[in-house]
Amino acid sequence: MSDTATSGVTHSFQLKSANVSLTALELYFFDDAQFEADLRDKISQAPGFFKDIPLVITLDRYEGIDSELDFFKLIGTCRRHHIHVIGVRGGTDDQRRLARGASLALFPGQGQRGAPQAAAEPDTATAEAEAVSTTAPARVISQPVRSGQQIHCPDGDVVVLGPVQAGAEILAAGNIHVYGPLRGRALAGIQGNEAARIFCQSLEAELVSVAGHYKISEDLQGNGWKEAVQIQLSEDLLVVTPLNRG
Template identity: 70%
Template sequence: MTDAPQAAEKPAFQLKSSTVSLMALELAYFDDDSFEAALREKIRQAPGFFKDMPIIVSLDHYEGPTGELDFFKLLGICRRHNIHVVGVRGGNDDQRRLARHAALAILPDSGRQDREPAAPDTAEPEAATPAPAGPAPFRVISQPVRSGQQIVAPDGDLIILAPVQAGAEVLAAGNIHVYGPLRGRALAGVHGLESARVFCQSLEAELVSIAGHYKISEDLQESGWKTAVQVQLRDDLLVVTPLERS
Protein backbone atom coordinates (compact mmCIF):
# COMPACT_ATOMS: atom_id res chain seq x y z
CA MET A 1 0.00 0.00 0.00
CA THR A 2 1.10 3.56 -0.63
CA ASP A 3 0.05 6.95 0.66
CA ALA A 4 0.34 8.54 -2.79
CA PRO A 5 -3.46 8.93 -3.33
CA GLN A 6 -3.86 10.65 0.03
CA ALA A 7 -0.86 12.91 -0.68
CA ALA A 8 -2.29 13.83 -4.08
CA GLU A 9 -5.56 14.95 -2.46
CA LYS A 10 -3.79 17.23 0.03
CA PRO A 11 -3.54 20.83 -1.20
CA ALA A 12 -0.03 22.07 -1.92
CA PHE A 13 -0.58 25.21 0.18
CA GLN A 14 -3.12 27.18 2.18
CA LEU A 15 -3.59 30.93 2.43
CA LYS A 16 -3.98 32.24 5.98
CA SER A 17 -4.13 35.75 7.36
CA SER A 18 -0.96 36.88 9.10
CA THR A 19 0.30 40.04 10.74
CA VAL A 20 3.92 40.95 10.11
CA SER A 21 5.51 44.21 11.26
CA LEU A 22 8.01 45.64 8.78
CA MET A 23 10.52 48.42 9.19
CA ALA A 24 9.89 51.36 6.83
CA LEU A 25 12.71 53.25 5.15
CA GLU A 26 11.35 56.77 4.68
CA LEU A 27 13.01 58.09 1.54
CA ALA A 28 13.46 61.86 1.19
CA TYR A 29 15.45 61.69 -2.07
CA PHE A 30 17.60 59.11 -3.85
CA ASP A 31 21.23 59.50 -4.81
CA ASP A 32 22.97 56.14 -4.96
CA ASP A 33 26.27 57.30 -3.43
CA SER A 34 24.78 59.23 -0.50
CA PHE A 35 22.14 56.54 0.02
CA GLU A 36 24.73 53.77 0.33
CA ALA A 37 26.95 55.88 2.59
CA ALA A 38 24.01 56.56 4.94
CA LEU A 39 23.02 52.89 4.87
CA ARG A 40 26.56 51.80 5.76
CA GLU A 41 26.55 54.15 8.74
CA LYS A 42 23.22 52.78 10.01
CA ILE A 43 24.49 49.21 9.68
CA ARG A 44 27.73 50.10 11.44
CA GLN A 45 25.72 51.30 14.42
CA ALA A 46 23.70 48.07 14.72
CA PRO A 47 25.01 45.38 12.35
CA GLY A 48 23.08 42.46 13.81
CA PHE A 49 19.81 44.36 13.71
CA PHE A 50 19.82 44.97 9.95
CA LYS A 51 21.08 41.60 8.68
CA ASP A 52 18.48 39.85 6.46
CA MET A 53 15.90 42.48 7.42
CA PRO A 54 12.82 42.85 5.16
CA ILE A 55 11.81 46.49 4.75
CA ILE A 56 9.41 48.64 2.79
CA VAL A 57 10.34 51.93 1.14
CA SER A 58 8.01 54.73 2.21
CA LEU A 59 7.51 57.55 -0.31
CA ASP A 60 5.14 59.49 1.96
CA HIS A 61 7.77 62.24 2.39
CA TYR A 62 9.71 61.83 -0.84
CA GLU A 63 10.82 65.21 -2.25
CA GLY A 64 13.27 64.21 -4.98
CA PRO A 65 12.56 64.09 -8.71
CA THR A 66 10.76 60.96 -9.85
CA GLY A 67 13.21 60.60 -12.72
CA GLU A 68 16.04 60.02 -10.23
CA LEU A 69 14.15 57.30 -8.35
CA ASP A 70 15.91 54.18 -9.64
CA PHE A 71 14.47 51.24 -7.71
CA PHE A 72 16.85 48.78 -9.39
CA LYS A 73 19.85 50.68 -8.01
CA LEU A 74 18.19 51.01 -4.60
CA LEU A 75 17.44 47.28 -4.49
CA GLY A 76 20.99 46.43 -5.50
CA ILE A 77 22.49 48.58 -2.75
CA CYS A 78 20.20 47.08 -0.12
CA ARG A 79 20.90 43.51 -1.25
CA ARG A 80 24.66 44.09 -1.07
CA HIS A 81 24.11 44.83 2.61
CA ASN A 82 21.75 41.86 3.22
CA ILE A 83 18.65 44.06 3.44
CA HIS A 84 15.62 42.98 1.42
CA VAL A 85 13.15 45.53 0.05
CA VAL A 86 9.77 43.84 -0.34
CA GLY A 87 7.46 46.72 -1.22
CA VAL A 88 6.77 50.42 -1.61
CA ARG A 89 4.28 52.53 0.32
CA GLY A 90 2.79 55.78 -0.94
CA GLY A 91 4.09 57.80 -3.87
CA ASN A 92 2.39 59.01 -7.02
CA ASP A 93 1.29 56.98 -10.04
CA ASP A 94 4.64 57.29 -11.82
CA GLN A 95 6.57 56.21 -8.73
CA ARG A 96 4.30 53.23 -8.16
CA ARG A 97 4.71 52.26 -11.82
CA LEU A 98 8.50 52.29 -11.40
CA ALA A 99 8.14 50.14 -8.29
CA ARG A 100 5.99 47.59 -10.16
CA HIS A 101 8.63 47.38 -12.91
CA ALA A 102 11.13 46.46 -10.18
CA ALA A 103 8.75 43.66 -9.03
CA LEU A 104 7.96 45.37 -5.73
CA ALA A 105 4.65 45.10 -3.90
CA ILE A 106 2.54 48.27 -3.66
CA LEU A 107 1.21 49.12 -0.21
CA PRO A 108 -1.40 51.79 0.56
CA ASP A 109 -0.38 55.19 1.91
CA SER A 110 0.04 55.28 5.66
CA GLY A 111 -2.79 56.98 7.47
CA ARG A 112 -4.33 58.35 4.29
CA GLN A 113 -7.33 57.16 2.32
CA ASP A 114 -8.60 58.40 -1.01
CA ARG A 115 -12.07 59.73 -0.49
CA GLU A 116 -14.62 61.11 -2.93
CA PRO A 117 -15.88 64.59 -2.04
CA ALA A 118 -19.14 64.43 -0.18
CA ALA A 119 -22.24 65.86 -1.83
CA PRO A 120 -23.54 69.05 -0.24
CA ASP A 121 -26.16 68.42 2.40
CA THR A 122 -28.53 71.14 3.54
CA ALA A 123 -30.08 69.06 6.30
CA GLU A 124 -29.06 69.64 9.88
CA PRO A 125 -26.35 67.13 10.86
CA GLU A 126 -27.32 64.68 13.52
CA ALA A 127 -25.19 64.54 16.64
CA ALA A 128 -22.94 61.51 16.54
CA THR A 129 -23.29 59.08 19.40
CA PRO A 130 -19.82 58.03 20.55
CA ALA A 131 -19.27 54.30 20.75
CA PRO A 132 -18.38 53.02 24.20
CA ALA A 133 -14.64 52.70 24.59
CA GLY A 134 -13.43 49.18 25.22
CA PRO A 135 -10.17 48.11 26.83
CA ALA A 136 -7.05 48.67 24.75
CA PRO A 137 -5.75 45.45 23.15
CA PHE A 138 -2.66 43.87 24.63
CA ARG A 139 -0.71 40.62 24.52
CA VAL A 140 0.78 38.86 27.55
CA ILE A 141 3.77 36.50 27.33
CA SER A 142 4.59 34.51 30.47
CA GLN A 143 7.57 32.51 29.16
CA PRO A 144 11.11 33.76 28.50
CA VAL A 145 11.62 35.08 24.97
CA ARG A 146 14.62 33.11 23.72
CA SER A 147 17.32 34.03 21.24
CA GLY A 148 16.01 33.95 17.67
CA GLN A 149 12.36 34.38 18.71
CA GLN A 150 10.22 37.31 17.59
CA ILE A 151 7.12 38.27 19.55
CA VAL A 152 4.69 40.81 18.07
CA ALA A 153 1.72 42.69 19.51
CA PRO A 154 0.36 44.24 16.30
CA ASP A 155 -2.54 46.20 17.80
CA GLY A 156 -1.55 47.32 21.29
CA ASP A 157 0.79 46.77 24.23
CA LEU A 158 3.10 43.81 24.77
CA ILE A 159 3.53 42.59 28.36
CA ILE A 160 6.30 40.07 29.04
CA LEU A 161 6.44 38.48 32.48
CA ALA A 162 9.89 36.98 31.95
CA PRO A 163 13.32 37.90 30.54
CA VAL A 164 13.94 38.78 26.90
CA GLN A 165 17.18 37.02 25.99
CA ALA A 166 19.95 38.35 23.75
CA GLY A 167 19.15 37.74 20.10
CA ALA A 168 15.37 37.90 20.69
CA GLU A 169 13.11 40.60 19.28
CA VAL A 170 9.88 42.01 20.72
CA LEU A 171 7.64 44.46 18.81
CA ALA A 172 4.44 46.27 19.70
CA ALA A 173 2.14 48.86 18.20
CA GLY A 174 1.92 50.36 21.70
CA ASN A 175 4.07 50.07 24.82
CA ILE A 176 6.39 47.22 25.77
CA HIS A 177 6.58 46.07 29.40
CA VAL A 178 9.29 43.59 30.38
CA TYR A 179 9.10 42.32 33.97
CA GLY A 180 12.66 41.06 33.87
CA PRO A 181 15.94 41.81 32.07
CA LEU A 182 15.63 43.16 28.53
CA ARG A 183 18.68 41.82 26.69
CA GLY A 184 17.40 41.56 23.11
CA ARG A 185 15.79 44.13 20.83
CA ALA A 186 12.62 46.01 21.74
CA LEU A 187 10.67 48.04 19.16
CA ALA A 188 7.65 49.94 20.48
CA GLY A 189 5.27 52.12 18.47
CA VAL A 190 6.10 50.19 15.29
CA HIS A 191 3.21 51.83 13.41
CA GLY A 192 4.47 55.31 14.28
CA LEU A 193 3.00 55.90 17.76
CA GLU A 194 5.48 58.40 19.20
CA SER A 195 3.92 58.30 22.67
CA ALA A 196 4.78 54.61 23.08
CA ARG A 197 7.26 53.64 25.79
CA VAL A 198 9.46 50.72 26.79
CA PHE A 199 9.52 49.65 30.44
CA CYS A 200 11.89 47.03 31.85
CA GLN A 201 13.28 45.84 35.16
CA SER A 202 16.86 45.72 33.88
CA LEU A 203 18.04 47.54 30.75
CA GLU A 204 20.60 45.33 28.97
CA ALA A 205 19.21 45.69 25.46
CA GLU A 206 20.95 45.35 22.12
CA LEU A 207 18.60 47.96 20.67
CA VAL A 208 15.54 49.93 21.75
CA SER A 209 13.34 51.70 19.20
CA ILE A 210 10.25 53.89 19.48
CA ALA A 211 8.41 54.91 16.30
CA GLY A 212 11.53 54.29 14.23
CA HIS A 213 13.93 56.23 16.48
CA TYR A 214 16.45 53.92 18.09
CA LYS A 215 19.49 53.57 20.34
CA ILE A 216 21.92 50.68 20.29
CA SER A 217 23.62 49.01 23.25
CA GLU A 218 26.62 51.34 23.32
CA ASP A 219 24.37 54.40 23.62
CA LEU A 220 22.03 52.80 26.14
CA GLN A 221 24.92 52.02 28.50
CA GLU A 222 25.39 55.73 29.11
CA SER A 223 22.34 55.91 31.42
CA GLY A 224 20.23 53.46 33.36
CA TRP A 225 22.18 50.37 32.33
CA LYS A 226 21.15 47.23 34.24
CA THR A 227 18.56 49.16 36.24
CA ALA A 228 14.77 49.50 36.09
CA VAL A 229 13.96 52.21 33.54
CA GLN A 230 11.47 53.56 31.07
CA VAL A 231 12.45 54.71 27.58
CA GLN A 232 10.40 57.37 25.82
CA LEU A 233 10.63 59.73 22.85
CA ARG A 234 11.15 63.44 23.45
CA ASP A 235 11.85 65.84 20.59
CA ASP A 236 12.87 62.95 18.31
CA LEU A 237 15.39 61.67 20.89
CA LEU A 238 15.12 58.55 23.06
CA VAL A 239 15.33 59.43 26.74
CA VAL A 240 16.03 56.85 29.47
CA THR A 241 14.73 57.61 32.96
CA PRO A 242 14.65 55.44 36.12
CA LEU A 243 11.47 53.78 37.27
CA GLU A 244 10.48 55.04 40.67
CA ARG A 245 10.30 52.34 43.30
CA SER A 246 7.96 52.63 46.27
Protein backbone atom coordinates (compact mmCIF):
# COMPACT_ATOMS: atom_id res chain seq x y z
CA MET A 1 0.00 0.00 0.00
CA SER A 2 1.39 3.45 -0.94
CA ASP A 3 2.20 6.21 1.54
CA THR A 4 -0.51 8.44 0.00
CA ALA A 5 -3.17 5.82 0.57
CA THR A 6 -2.22 5.34 4.20
CA SER A 7 -2.24 9.10 4.83
CA GLY A 8 -5.81 9.40 3.55
CA VAL A 9 -4.99 11.23 0.28
CA THR A 10 -7.20 9.90 -2.50
CA HIS A 11 -6.55 12.44 -5.30
CA SER A 12 -3.31 13.42 -6.98
CA PHE A 13 -4.08 17.16 -6.95
CA GLN A 14 -6.49 19.86 -5.83
CA LEU A 15 -7.41 23.07 -7.66
CA LYS A 16 -7.30 26.32 -5.69
CA SER A 17 -7.51 29.97 -6.63
CA ALA A 18 -4.15 31.73 -6.78
CA ASN A 19 -3.11 35.37 -6.78
CA VAL A 20 -0.06 35.63 -9.02
CA SER A 21 1.80 38.77 -10.04
CA LEU A 22 2.09 38.96 -13.85
CA THR A 23 3.90 41.40 -16.10
CA ALA A 24 2.10 42.56 -19.26
CA LEU A 25 3.95 43.43 -22.47
CA GLU A 26 1.83 45.84 -24.51
CA LEU A 27 2.62 45.00 -28.13
CA TYR A 28 2.17 47.66 -30.85
CA PHE A 29 3.69 45.76 -33.79
CA PHE A 30 5.99 42.78 -34.22
CA ASP A 31 9.27 42.73 -36.08
CA ASP A 32 11.46 39.89 -34.84
CA ALA A 33 14.79 41.76 -34.98
CA GLN A 34 13.49 44.98 -33.46
CA PHE A 35 11.53 43.09 -30.81
CA GLU A 36 14.67 41.31 -29.62
CA ALA A 37 16.69 44.54 -29.68
CA ASP A 38 14.04 46.36 -27.64
CA LEU A 39 13.76 43.43 -25.23
CA ARG A 40 17.52 43.37 -24.65
CA ASP A 41 17.45 47.09 -23.93
CA LYS A 42 14.69 46.66 -21.34
CA ILE A 43 16.41 43.70 -19.68
CA SER A 44 19.71 45.60 -19.44
CA GLN A 45 17.95 48.23 -17.32
CA ALA A 46 16.82 45.73 -14.67
CA PRO A 47 18.14 42.20 -15.36
CA GLY A 48 17.10 40.83 -11.98
CA PHE A 49 13.51 41.93 -12.46
CA PHE A 50 13.02 40.15 -15.78
CA LYS A 51 14.72 36.83 -15.06
CA ASP A 52 12.21 33.93 -15.16
CA ILE A 53 9.13 36.19 -15.00
CA PRO A 54 5.79 35.05 -16.47
CA LEU A 55 4.66 37.39 -19.24
CA VAL A 56 1.27 38.17 -20.80
CA ILE A 57 1.18 39.78 -24.25
CA THR A 58 -1.45 42.54 -24.43
CA LEU A 59 -2.91 43.18 -27.90
CA ASP A 60 -5.46 45.91 -27.15
CA ARG A 61 -3.24 48.52 -28.87
CA TYR A 62 -1.68 46.28 -31.53
CA GLU A 63 -1.51 48.13 -34.87
CA GLY A 64 0.75 45.81 -36.85
CA ILE A 65 -0.13 43.33 -39.57
CA ASP A 66 -1.59 40.06 -38.29
CA SER A 67 0.45 38.03 -40.80
CA GLU A 68 3.62 39.33 -39.11
CA LEU A 69 2.41 38.33 -35.63
CA ASP A 70 4.46 35.15 -35.23
CA PHE A 71 3.88 33.99 -31.66
CA PHE A 72 6.36 31.12 -32.04
CA LYS A 73 9.17 33.58 -32.82
CA LEU A 74 8.03 35.91 -30.03
CA ILE A 75 7.96 33.06 -27.50
CA GLY A 76 11.35 31.79 -28.66
CA THR A 77 12.95 35.23 -28.34
CA CYS A 78 11.58 35.64 -24.83
CA ARG A 79 12.74 32.17 -23.78
CA ARG A 80 16.29 32.93 -24.93
CA HIS A 81 16.22 35.75 -22.40
CA HIS A 82 14.67 33.59 -19.64
CA ILE A 83 11.20 35.17 -19.94
CA HIS A 84 8.18 32.87 -20.10
CA VAL A 85 5.22 33.94 -22.25
CA ILE A 86 2.13 32.28 -20.77
CA GLY A 87 -0.76 33.97 -22.55
CA VAL A 88 -2.35 36.74 -24.58
CA ARG A 89 -4.79 39.39 -23.38
CA GLY A 90 -7.29 41.00 -25.76
CA GLY A 91 -6.87 40.99 -29.52
CA THR A 92 -9.09 40.13 -32.46
CA ASP A 93 -10.52 36.69 -33.15
CA ASP A 94 -7.76 36.03 -35.72
CA GLN A 95 -5.02 37.14 -33.30
CA ARG A 96 -6.42 34.96 -30.52
CA ARG A 97 -6.64 32.03 -32.93
CA LEU A 98 -2.93 32.48 -33.70
CA ALA A 99 -2.17 32.62 -29.98
CA ARG A 100 -4.19 29.47 -29.34
CA GLY A 101 -2.22 27.75 -32.09
CA ALA A 102 0.96 28.59 -30.17
CA SER A 103 -0.53 26.97 -27.03
CA LEU A 104 -0.91 30.27 -25.18
CA ALA A 105 -3.61 30.95 -22.61
CA LEU A 106 -6.26 33.51 -23.61
CA PHE A 107 -7.16 36.36 -21.23
CA PRO A 108 -9.99 38.83 -21.86
CA GLY A 109 -8.98 42.34 -22.90
CA GLN A 110 -10.54 45.71 -22.24
CA GLY A 111 -14.30 45.68 -22.69
CA GLN A 112 -14.45 41.89 -22.97
CA ARG A 113 -16.46 39.82 -20.54
CA GLY A 114 -14.42 38.64 -17.60
CA ALA A 115 -11.79 41.34 -18.08
CA PRO A 116 -9.45 41.83 -15.10
CA GLN A 117 -9.99 44.63 -12.61
CA ALA A 118 -7.45 46.89 -14.27
CA ALA A 119 -9.67 47.04 -17.37
CA ALA A 120 -12.75 48.31 -15.53
CA GLU A 121 -14.30 51.71 -16.22
CA PRO A 122 -12.28 54.50 -14.53
CA ASP A 123 -14.81 55.37 -11.80
CA THR A 124 -15.39 51.71 -10.93
CA ALA A 125 -11.68 50.91 -10.98
CA THR A 126 -10.95 53.80 -8.61
CA ALA A 127 -13.71 52.77 -6.22
CA GLU A 128 -12.55 49.14 -6.19
CA ALA A 129 -8.91 50.19 -5.78
CA GLU A 130 -9.77 52.36 -2.79
CA ALA A 131 -11.79 49.50 -1.31
CA VAL A 132 -8.74 47.23 -1.42
CA SER A 133 -6.72 49.64 0.67
CA THR A 134 -9.47 50.48 3.17
CA THR A 135 -11.10 47.09 3.79
CA ALA A 136 -8.29 44.54 3.49
CA PRO A 137 -6.01 44.21 6.52
CA ALA A 138 -2.53 45.63 6.11
CA ARG A 139 0.42 43.31 6.59
CA VAL A 140 2.82 44.90 9.07
CA ILE A 141 6.49 43.89 8.97
CA SER A 142 8.28 44.96 12.14
CA GLN A 143 11.75 43.70 11.15
CA PRO A 144 14.07 44.88 8.36
CA VAL A 145 13.44 43.12 5.06
CA ARG A 146 16.76 41.56 4.16
CA SER A 147 18.36 40.79 0.80
CA GLY A 148 16.74 37.75 -0.82
CA GLN A 149 13.49 38.07 1.15
CA GLN A 150 10.15 38.57 -0.58
CA ILE A 151 7.07 39.97 1.18
CA HIS A 152 3.87 39.25 -0.76
CA CYS A 153 0.45 40.64 0.19
CA PRO A 154 -2.15 39.75 -2.50
CA ASP A 155 -5.08 41.44 -0.73
CA GLY A 156 -4.06 44.76 0.84
CA ASP A 157 -1.27 47.09 1.95
CA VAL A 158 2.20 46.30 3.27
CA VAL A 159 3.71 48.40 6.06
CA VAL A 160 7.42 47.95 6.78
CA LEU A 161 8.64 49.53 10.02
CA GLY A 162 12.30 49.39 9.00
CA PRO A 163 14.52 49.37 5.92
CA VAL A 164 14.08 47.26 2.80
CA GLN A 165 17.57 46.14 1.85
CA ALA A 166 18.96 45.81 -1.69
CA GLY A 167 17.93 42.47 -3.16
CA ALA A 168 14.67 42.34 -1.16
CA GLU A 169 11.24 42.61 -2.75
CA ILE A 170 7.85 43.87 -1.54
CA LEU A 171 4.69 43.03 -3.53
CA ALA A 172 1.26 44.34 -2.53
CA ALA A 173 -2.19 44.56 -4.06
CA GLY A 174 -2.59 47.92 -2.31
CA ASN A 175 -0.11 50.51 -1.05
CA ILE A 176 3.42 50.01 0.24
CA HIS A 177 4.67 52.04 3.23
CA VAL A 178 8.35 51.84 4.17
CA TYR A 179 9.35 53.69 7.35
CA GLY A 180 13.03 53.55 6.48
CA PRO A 181 15.25 53.46 3.40
CA LEU A 182 13.78 51.61 0.43
CA ARG A 183 16.80 50.01 -1.27
CA GLY A 184 15.24 46.91 -2.82
CA ARG A 185 12.22 46.52 -5.12
CA ALA A 186 8.69 47.67 -4.32
CA LEU A 187 5.76 46.64 -6.52
CA ALA A 188 2.38 48.09 -5.49
CA GLY A 189 -0.99 47.47 -7.15
CA ILE A 190 0.06 44.06 -8.42
CA GLN A 191 -3.54 43.09 -9.21
CA GLY A 192 -3.99 46.15 -11.45
CA ASN A 193 -4.83 48.72 -8.76
CA GLU A 194 -3.74 51.94 -10.48
CA ALA A 195 -4.64 54.00 -7.40
CA ALA A 196 -2.00 52.26 -5.29
CA ARG A 197 0.98 54.25 -4.03
CA ILE A 198 4.43 53.67 -2.59
CA PHE A 199 5.60 55.73 0.40
CA CYS A 200 9.12 55.64 1.80
CA GLN A 201 11.35 57.68 4.10
CA SER A 202 14.36 57.46 1.79
CA LEU A 203 14.12 56.53 -1.90
CA GLU A 204 17.13 54.37 -2.83
CA ALA A 205 15.24 51.65 -4.71
CA GLU A 206 16.46 49.23 -7.34
CA LEU A 207 12.99 49.28 -8.88
CA VAL A 208 9.54 50.64 -8.09
CA SER A 209 6.31 49.67 -9.81
CA VAL A 210 2.61 50.59 -9.62
CA ALA A 211 0.14 48.39 -11.52
CA GLY A 212 2.89 47.13 -13.83
CA HIS A 213 4.39 50.55 -14.66
CA TYR A 214 7.94 50.64 -13.36
CA LYS A 215 11.08 52.73 -12.99
CA ILE A 216 14.56 51.50 -12.18
CA SER A 217 17.26 53.09 -10.05
CA GLU A 218 18.79 55.12 -12.89
CA ASP A 219 15.41 56.69 -13.68
CA LEU A 220 14.80 57.65 -10.06
CA GLN A 221 18.07 59.30 -9.07
CA GLY A 222 17.26 62.69 -10.52
CA ASN A 223 14.03 63.15 -8.58
CA GLY A 224 13.60 62.67 -4.85
CA TRP A 225 16.59 60.35 -4.49
CA LYS A 226 17.39 59.63 -0.82
CA GLU A 227 14.40 61.76 0.22
CA ALA A 228 11.01 60.98 1.74
CA VAL A 229 8.64 60.57 -1.22
CA GLN A 230 5.44 59.07 -2.51
CA ILE A 231 5.20 57.34 -5.89
CA GLN A 232 1.95 57.12 -7.84
CA LEU A 233 0.55 56.76 -11.34
CA SER A 234 -0.58 59.79 -13.32
CA GLU A 235 -1.74 59.23 -16.91
CA ASP A 236 0.23 55.95 -17.17
CA LEU A 237 3.42 57.59 -15.87
CA LEU A 238 5.06 57.04 -12.50
CA VAL A 239 5.36 60.31 -10.63
CA VAL A 240 7.64 60.87 -7.63
CA THR A 241 6.70 63.69 -5.25
CA PRO A 242 8.19 64.69 -1.88
CA LEU A 243 6.30 63.93 1.31
CA ASN A 244 5.32 67.00 3.28
CA ARG A 245 7.07 67.02 6.61
CA GLY A 246 4.97 69.82 8.07
